Amino acid sequence: MMRWLMTSVLSLMLLSGAARGAQNPTLQGHPEDYVRADIEYGSRLYAQHCSGCHGSGGDGVAGAVLRSGKFRNAVTDPQLRTVITNGFPTAGMPAFTLDPVELTGLVAYLRNMNTFDAASTKPGDATRGEVIVEGKGACLSCHRVDNAGSRKAPDLSDIGANRSAGSLERSLRDPTSQMMPINRPVRLVTRDGRVVNGRRLNEDTYTIQISDEDGQLLSLAKSDLRELTIATRSTMPSYEQELTSEEIADVVSYLLSLKGR
Amino acid sequence: MKMRRSLASAVLVLIALVSLRTSAQAPVGYERLLNAAKEPQNWLTYGGDYFSGRYSTLSQITPANVKSLSLSWAYQAPVAGSWQPTPLVVDGIMYLTQRPNDVIALDAVTGRVFWIYRHQNAAELVVCCGSNNRGVAMLGDTLFMGTLDAHLIALDAKSGRLLWKTKVAESKDGYSITVSPLALKDRVLIGVGGGEYGIRGFISAYEARSGKEMWRFYTIPGPGEPGHETWEACPPNPATYCDPEAWKHGGASVWVTGSFDPQLNLTYWGVGNAGPDYNADQRPGDNLYTASVVALDADTGKLRWHYQFTPHDHYDYDAVQVPVLADITWQGAPVKAMLWANRNGNFYVLDRVTGKFLHAKPFVKVNWMSGFDANGRPIQTRQPAGLPTYPGIQGGSNWYSPSYSPRTKLLYVSTWEFNAHIFGGTPTVYEAGRGFGGGVNQTYVPTPGDPTRNIPGAPGLPNLRRGPINNWTDAAGNGSVQAIDPTTGDAKWKFRMTDVTDTGIVTTATDLLITGGREGYLQVLDARTGALLWKTNLGAQMLNNPITYAVNGTQYIAAAAGLSLFVFALP
Numbered sequence: 001m002m003r004w005l006m007t008s009v010l011s012l013m014l015l016s017g018a019a020r021g022a023q024n025p026t027l028q029g030h031p032e033d034y035v036r037a038d039i040e041y042g043s044r045l046y047a048q049h050c051s052g053c054h055g056s057g058g059d060g061v062a063g064a065v066l067r068s069g070k071f072r073n074a075v076t077d078p079q080l081r082t083v084i085t086n087g088f089p090t091a092g093m094p095a096f097t098l099d100p101v102e103l104t105g106l107v108a109y110l111r112n113m114n115t116f117d118a119a120s121t122k123p124g125d126a127t128r129g130e131v132i133v134e135g136k137g138a139c140l141s142c143h144r145v146d147n148a149g150s151r152k153a154p155d156l157s158d159i160g161a162n163r164s165a166g167s168l169e170r171s172l173r174d175p176t177s178q179m180m181p182i183n184r185p186v187r188l189v190t191r192d193g194r195v196v197n198g199r200r201l202n203e204d205t206y207t208i209q210i211s212d213e214d215g216q217l218l219s220l221a222k223s224d225l226r227e228l229t230i231a232t233r234s235t236m237p238s239y240e241q242e243l244t245s246e247e248i249a250d251v252v253s254y255l256l257s258l259k260g261r
Numbered sequence: 262m263k264m265r266r267s268l269a270s271a272v273l274v275l276i277a278l279v280s281l282r283t284s285a286q287a288p289v290g291y292e293r294l295l296n297a298a299k300e301p302q303n304w305l306t307y308g309g310d311y312f313s314g315r316y317s318t319l320s321q322i323t324p325a326n327v328k329s330l331s332l333s334w335a336y337q338a339p340v341a342g343s344w345q346p347t348p349l350v351v352d353g354i355m356y357l358t359q360r361p362n363d364v365i366a367l368d369a370v371t372g373r374v375f376w377i378y379r380h381q382n383a384a385e386l387v388v389c390c391g392s393n394n395r396g397v398a399m400l401g402d403t404l405f406m407g408t409l410d411a412h413l414i415a416l417d418a419k420s421g422r423l424l425w426k427t428k429v430a431e432s433k434d435g436y437s438i439t440v441s442p443l444a445l446k447d448r449v450l451i452g453v454g455g456g457e458y459g460i461r462g463f464i465s466a467y468e469a470r471s472g473k474e475m476w477r478f479y480t481i482p483g484p485g486e487p488g489h490e491t492w493e494a495c496p497p498n499p500a501t502y503c504d505p506e507a508w509k510h511g512g513a514s515v516w517v518t519g520s521f522d523p524q525l526n527l528t529y530w531g532v533g534n535a536g537p538d539y540n541a542d543q544r545p546g547d548n549l550y551t552a553s554v555v556a557l558d559a560d561t562g563k564l565r566w567h568y569q570f571t572p573h574d575h576y577d578y579d580a581v582q583v584p585v586l587a588d589i590t591w592q593g594a595p596v597k598a599m600l601w602a603n604r605n606g607n608f609y610v611l612d613r614v615t616g617k618f619l620h621a622k623p624f625v626k627v628n629w630m631s632g633f634d635a636n637g638r639p640i641q642t643r644q645p646a647g648l649p650t651y652p653g654i655q656g657g658s659n660w661y662s663p664s665y666s667p668r669t670k671l672l673y674v675s676t677w678e679f680n681a682h683i684f685g686g687t688p689t690v691y692e693a694g695r696g697f698g699g700g701v702n703q704t705y706v707p708t709p710g711d712p713t714r715n716i717p718g719a720p721g722l723p724n725l726r727r728g729p730i731n732n733w734t735d736a737a738g739n740g741s742v743q744a745i746d747p748t749t750g751d752a753k754w755k756f757r758m759t760d761v762t763d764t765g766i767v768t769t770a771t772d773l774l775i776t777g778g779r780e781g782y783l784q785v786l787d788a789r790t791g792a793l794l795w796k797t798n799l800g801a802q803m804l805n806n807p808i809t810y811a812v813n814g815t816q817y818i819a820a821a822a823g824l825s826l827f828v829f830a831l832p
Contacts, residue, residue, distance in 0.1 A: 201375045215419045219368030261423045
């Protein structure tokens with residue numbers, strides 16, 4: 001990536017960005033703001049897309065040393081995402097179409113190139129991760145990938161385009177911390193005593209629409225319910241003790257490869 | 262930690278019934294589609310079942326109680342424009358499309374939404390008539406939709422997640438898909454629109470599981486194929502710009518769903534107009550299979566037979582009506598028939614086994630032809646330049662679906678009567694992705710006392726949209742529902758409307774006929790007599806096919822007007 005990034009562009013960035021950065025320095029991430037999984041994912045994306053021009057050390061384009069992690073015209077992370085997404089066509093840097101998860105990873109890596117030691121990290125292996133998801137992790141007993149698995153928990157077919165590497169890793173270690181409100185488990189008891197467990201798809205003042213544990217789409221009037229409980233703890237187990245760090249990295253790597261269609 | 266929501270006690274007291282769906286949502290396998298008529302609570306295909314009769318055996322709503330119908334719920338689409346989908350209802354879930362290519366899963370009892378899938382069309386679309394879509398098909402747990410940028414997509418019905426997407430044709434060359442697909446066996450059939458852009462039309466089948474193309478039938482035969490000779494070599498005539506390669510961009514689009522006879526393993530599809538629409542002189546010959554019905558082997562897509570309603574069409578008489586399959590008695594013998602009230606103004610009965618023409622008769626004023634020869638070929642009477650042709654461009658009927666009731670043995674058709682155009686074809690050069698209409702036509706409003714003379718500047722029938730005031734009046738034509746007896750071709754009764762209609766029809770086992778029109782009335786007629794039983798003003802024109810379905814023992818009627826879908830039931 002960032003092939004043909006011209007020295008002049010970097011000079012422009014370095015000069016023009018200084019004042020804006022000073023106005024709002026907090027919008028630039030600090031090293032502690034970035035999750036190691038994102039940085040690691042970003043390092044792989046960098047090798048794939050960027051190192052051809054910028055070099056593996058970030059100094060392949062004269063005057064555009066990326067290693068510092070600080071850019072005057074891309075002081076904030078949103079600005080850096082914009083630079084990557086739009087490119088600098090006039091200077092020869094093309095625009096890159098990356099999904100939000102990839103941008104998060106790449107930005108995290110660019111901000112931490114100077115301290116991140118790729119050699120100290122064993123990157124996750126998506127193939128091994130898939131084996132764990134389908135086997136030891138028993139993930140498909142609740143989740144679904146493409147047409148395989150259960151509908152009990154959210155479909156993971158495009159999770160790699162929607163959740164950052166860091167979020168996925170945290171989700172494996174502490175599922176509740178990453179659970180979206182719409183995915184909070186719902187327990188309903190109808191006035192005739194039927195118990196339904198599922199996930200909310202939609203809700204209004206008078207009704208609620210859920211997908212139950214069998215994947216049936218149910219719409220219920222709240223006035224017909226004896227109980228409506230929204231759990232704030234995920235029913236997903238933590239894999240902190242179940243999987244090694246290497247195995248978690250493998251699973252994250254696999255999940256990041258699930259980009260949907 | 263668990264959070265318990267307190268419910269207002271006053272609300273709790275009010276409602277005692279538990280609305281939890283009791284019918285589980287089962288996959289819609291091919292067996293269910295074959296037997297769709299046996300589960301009238303659902304609406305499983307575009308035409309209700311494979312015979313496309315749009316007849317329901319539901320009987321809760323009757324002539325005696327229909328006046329008590331009241332609104333259960335409404336759903337409003339967020340995008341303006343004519344709204345043409347026919348919803349599916351499967352085990353309490355309604356699957357609906359809205360502009361441009363959204364698919365929505367709703368609770369069929371309350372109208373509340375489970376999920377919405379939004380297809381992102383290509384930025385460059387070439388469509389003649391707006392962002393229309395006529396609905397989805399379902400097979401197993403999968404929904405299928407054609408898109409304006411000429412893709413076929415498959416969605417998981419439970420979640421709305423995209424399963425696969427297949428490019429059907431090149432949209433920048435004028436191809437689009439507005440038709441609701443037809444699912445049968447292990448496959449999904451689709452056709453392409455673009456008859457006003459010089460496409461070469463086709464019908465194709467895709468493996469439901471993967472989206473892989475299984476067969477393709479070009480609705481314009483290529484060199485060496487039977488029928489290609491009907492795109493004749495051009496006589497040298499620069500004045501008419503005769504096109505030696507007219508077949509390559511001769512139209513023959515497919516934008517209304519076909520039918521299927523499982524016993525014969527034949528699927529029947531109506532084929533659209535030839536292109537350029539109005540200058541037939543530059544494409545001499547019959548121009549097969551434009552303005553025809555084709556009967557295809559469902560396994561292979563091979564043509565078994567065809568019948569051309571309008572050879573060498575000058576008038577945009579698409580044969581895009583839904584083929585209605587019915588087993589009737591003809592001249593004392595049972596016949597597997599196909600009933601067809603065509604855009605060209607004639608009602609036809611064909612033998613659907615062989616394609617044999619049995620009989621036909623005009624159901625509206627017709628002057629483009631004067632009768633049929635022994636083989637059922639129309640004897641064409643092209644009108645002199647400047648004089649009106651009946652019916653006009655929108656035809657005697659059009660894409661909205663008729664209904665056949667096996668109880669009354671009548672075909673019910675929404676029609677446009679006494680409407681005409683003065684056609685003016687002009688030579689037109691084909692250019693990929695550009696309009697290929699080939700003429701400018703005038704709506705026709707006859708001068709009192711001189712039916713050959715137009716009133717200059719008088720408003721004619723609007724092509725698609727009407728405003729709140731009818732200033733064209735029925736002098737330019739009027740709408741009617743006609744109850745046609747297939748054995749005679751005569752109308753047993755007519756229900757006349759001041760304005761025209763683009764609303765389909767559904768009939769029921771209690772002899773209700775449910776339809777509407779451009780005036781915005783949802784109206785229920787007595788299918789035996791045509792008497793009005795009930796009406797309500799929905800406030801905007803109805804450009805789609807109403808359906809009826811049931812959930813938990815309650816029968817519903819769903820009809821869209823303007824941007825809203827309205828659902829009615831008895832209190």
